[in-house]
Amino acid sequence: MTARGLIFAAPASGTGKTLVTAGLARHLRRRGWRVATAKAGPDFIDPTFHALAAGKPCRNLDVWGMRRATLAGLIGELEAHADFVLCEGVMGLFDGTGPGAEAGSTAELALMTGWPVVLVVDARGQGASVAALLKGFAGHRPSVPLAAVIFNRVSGNRHAALLADATARHLPSLVCLGSLPADPGLALPSRHLGLVPASENRDAEAVIEHCAARIGTSVDVERLLRVALGSTLSAAGKAAPLAPLGERIAVARDEAFCFAYPTLLEGWRSQGAEVTFFSPLANEPPGADADAVYLPGGYPELWPDRLASAQVFMTGIRRAASEGAAIYGECGGYMVLGEALIVGEGQICPMAGLLPLVTSFAERRLCLGYRRATLRVDTNLGAAG
Known part of the structure; x- marks a missing residue:
């Protein structure tokens, strides 16, 4: 079987896409599938949960900071040892390096890899209006392969049915894969750089297991797997590691x-x-x-x-x-x-x-983001210029 992939994106940060990705990885692993995980962008923290869920390291795929050949090589390595590759996006689907820029965004990664996008939507306080949100994301850049949606933090069966109906009525081509309930057991603590890493969260294993079980009962996993596709990039290059700092x-x-x-x-x-x-x-x-x-x-x-x-x-x-x-x-x-x-x-x-x-840290003036730097002299990191 050729490995197939999916990207789990969201309208914004904080929708639960990290836990959905990790929970699905654990669910598929429990069913005997070989699962590899990835994270869009440079974030280190979210991959700690994916690594725990999949039982092996998660790889970062950064379309801004990595050469195309490096990305292709990493994806090829992921696919060589997996049946499914589950990649979590970064921030909102179209959020990139700066104002008006989509470079480095999850959307760019989806276009580069060809992996279909599953949108994870926090549905708290929304009903039929969710269709407008979905239509906006689907139409904003039609070339992005937005294929399916999972609703999160849903208040009950009636709410789930309303969301599914709104999706089917207004976006019949978008597959509604199911709804995860609002559940205090599906929560991960945060601090100033994002989630508390899995290594510091003594409940991480239990939360991932609980999410995997919820996914098994609330998400149409068989249909989700049919949505997945192989990458169009994996055969295009080989990962080129950075030269060691020393011996x-x-x-x-x-x-x-x-x-x-x-x-x-x-x-x-x-x-x-x-x-x-x-x-x-x-x-x-x-x-x-x-x-x-x-x-x-x-x-x-x-x-x-x-x-x-x-x-x-x-x-x-x-x-x-x-x-x-x-x-x-x-x-x-x-x-x-x-x-x-x-x-x-x-x-x-x-x-x-x-x-x-x-x-x-007493006076915070800077913010997180990408930076460009030029080496002024030759170093172990590379040549000047």
Whole structure:
């Protein structure tokens, strides 16, 4: 069987598409299907739930940040080991890199892959008016393969029937796959960067199992699987991993540094690099023989005092830098390489001091989004320019 895929999108963030994707992955896995999962864009948190549900790493597919050949290679790898690939979209279906831009959006990924889109709609407080919303999404960019809808947070059978009738009357080509009820057991806690990662949510496994069971009784899974299609991109290229930072790479890994993409680490290993892990929160230094240190993103702002007092870690990373090791920090890791982290009502927590910068959470001025950068000198990340 050739693997087939679906993209689960939504009109906006917060509709429940993460849990629907994870719940369906678990449901299909329980039925014996081989399931692979993916996430549109760079988000690291949502894939932690998909990885838990599917029992293997989730892959990020970023049409803004990845070359087409890299995307094609990743999709080919997903399809080679699965019967179905379930990809969660990012934000709203047409939300892209900026005002008026759809680049990087879920819609762009759907057009590139050919995977049909299943819209997950939060139906709270809506009845027949949902048809106007669906018609708007279907007509906004007709080339996007919008194929089906799942209603979420539905108040009861009458509400579900009303939504299905509105869909059938006004968009007969759009398949209504069912309705998931408003259920306190189908909820995941959030914080400032999105959902709390699955590794920190002791109820994540139970919630995914509960959602999988709900999907089995409330969604027409057989019809959903018939909607899925193979990707038109998978045979077009091969994934090209980034060159390793060094031959022996020490990677920070704990609750403060947890945003390391599996694809990145696997790519380094595939090119012969040795990857080891250490925990700054446990006051561990990078390995003495490491010629590169990688501090990925995460939540250092939740552990500022503990990091500031981790002098074995701080001394170790300064030593590595003084001895010529490549030091690379991104997101939270970049903050920790700076001089200080300001949190709460202005509490100043000293950091590694390897970069002339201070990060403040007391006065928030910037927002999440894509950025372009130009290398001014040759580095382990690439050539200048």
